[in-house]
Amino acid sequence: MNQAIYTYASTISTFQDTKREDHIMQTKVKLIKKETVAEGTMAFHFAKPQGFEFRAGQFADYTLIDPPETDAEGNTRGFSLVQAPFEPDLVAATRMRDTAFKRVLKDLPIGTELKLDAPYGDFTLHKTASTPAVFIIGGIGVTPVRSMIAQASHDKTGHKITLLHASRTPADLPLKADFERLAKDNPNFIYVMVVESPTSDWRGERGRVTAEMVKKYVPDLSKPIYYLSGPEGMVKAMRQLLTDLEVNEDNIRTEEFTGY
Numbered sequence: 001m002n003q004a005i006y007t008y009a010s011t012i013s014t015f016q017d018t019k020r021e022d023h024i025m026q027t028k029v030k031l032i033k034k035e036t037v038a039e040g041t042m043a044f045h046f047a048k049p050q051g052f053e054f055r056a057g058q059f060a061d062y063t064l065i066d067p068p069e070t071d072a073e074g075n076t077r078g079f080s081l082v083q084a085p086f087e088p089d090l091v092a093a094t095r096m097r098d099t100a101f102k103r104v105l106k107d108l109p110i111g112t113e114l115k116l117d118a119p120y121g122d123f124t125l126h127k128t129a130s131t132p133a134v135f136i137i138g139g140i141g142v143t144p145v146r147s148m149i150a151q152a153s154h155d156k157t158g159h160k161i162t163l164l165h166a167s168r169t170p171a172d173l174p175l176k177a178d179f180e181r182l183a184k185d186n187p188n189f190i191y192v193m194v195v196e197s198p199t200s201d202w203r204g205e206r207g208r209v210t211a212e213m214v215k216k217y218v219p220d221l222s223k224p225i226y227y228l229s230g231p232e233g234m235v236k237a238m239r240q241l242l243t244d245l246e247v248n249e250d251n252i253r254t255e256e257f258t259g260y
Contacts, residue, residue, distance in 0.1 A: 024120075025052050028113045029062075029090060034106075039171040041140060042106065043082065043093040049116070056084050056151035057125060057144040060118030062092060064104055071100040080143035081119065082175070084151035090116070093143050093174060123255040125152060125159065126225045132160040134218055136209055136238045138230025139167050139174065141257050145229060146175050153186040161186075162217050162224075166194040166209050166234070170202060192217055209238065211245055221245055229255040 033045035054060075063076040079092035096102050125133060125148040135145050142165055152159050167173045173193060183191040193204035194213070205213060218224060226247060228238045235256045242252055 023053065024117065025049060026115070026117050027052075028065075029116045031108055031110055031112045031114065032089065033110070034108075037093055038167075038174040038176065039169070041093060041095050041172075041174045043091050043175075044105065044108075046090040046092075046114070046116070048088060048090050052090075052118075054081055054085055054119035055124045056081075056147040057123045058119040058121040058147075059144065060090065060092070060116055061120070063115035063117070064101065065113060065115060067100070067104045069100045069104060073099055073101060075101065076117075077101055078120070080121075080147065082143045082146050084147045084154060086151060086154050093140065095140050121255075123227070123229070123253065124148065129158040132162070132218075132224040133227065134214075134224040135161070135163040135165075135227045135229070136214070136242075137163065137165050137228070138234035139172065141230030141234075141255065142174055142179075144255065145227065146178055149179070149182055149186075149189060153182055153189065159188060161189045162192065163190070164192045164194055164205075164209050164213065164217065166196075166230075168195070169197050170195055170199055170204075190217065209241070211241055214241070214245065221247055224251065226252045227254075228252065230257060232256045 027049050029046040029049060031044060032047050035043050037043045059078050059080045061076055061078050067075055079094060082091035082093050083089055094102065096106060123144055137145055145163060149161055149163065152161065163179065165173060165179065179191045183189050194209055195202060195204060195206060196208060198206050215221065226242055228235045235254050239252060239254060243249065
């Protein structure tokens with residue numbers, strides 16, 4: 001994610017606004033682990049700095065220090081904080097496009113330091129636990145959602161949470177194992193995988209997220225707060241879908257991922 005736009009009803013929360021609200025830490029963090037979390041998608045674990053605090057759903061800017069190559073996109077990227085505040089590491093997950101930044105990131109030796117500038121963002125879970133949360137998410141847009149659901153599960157907040165997670169193939173679903181574990185441990189969380197090109201043994205939903213699919217998993221459309229995250233086109237299409245279903249626009253929150 002190179003840029004994110006946080007929209008709440010008709011209000012746009014800019015990065016500058018967030019800087020006034022949160023305690024921003026600028027420091028260095030050490031890479032401690034790399035792993036593949038879906039086809040073409042990697043997660044990078046960093047040691048959490050002492051005293052670093054954030055809200056589930058926020059993101060961090062990471063800057064490469066003296067990289068061996070760079071390009072016009074520069075040496076800094078913003079990535080959602082995948083792990084929840086109660087968890088031990090800071091984790092960034094991303095699709096591995098062929099850019100200088102991501103080539104360098106992929107090949108970084110364990111122990112390498114990056115600059116951290118964080119936290120930012122207001123794409124966070126609403127506080128009223130009696131109001132359900134419905135996440136309609138495309139692909140890697142699920143990274144901030146993982147943090148929110150993990151924290152809510154840990155805190156036993158009581159939020160009724162439904163995640164419709166759409167991707168091209170089963171192998172493309174980032175963090176699938178994490179969400180399956182959370183759904184098993186949290187009776188208030190329902191994880192629905194939606195795949196355009198399923199395998200022959202696929203048991204989840206097929207195709208794209210439709211109005212009928214939303215109504216299937218959300219009995220009362222007027223109750224939840226809806227969270228949309230993913231590629232810009234997908235987010236706009238899902239907002240229109242919800243509008244067509246006469247969902248109150250004040251109950252729709254969005255995050256658009258551009259550039260990955």
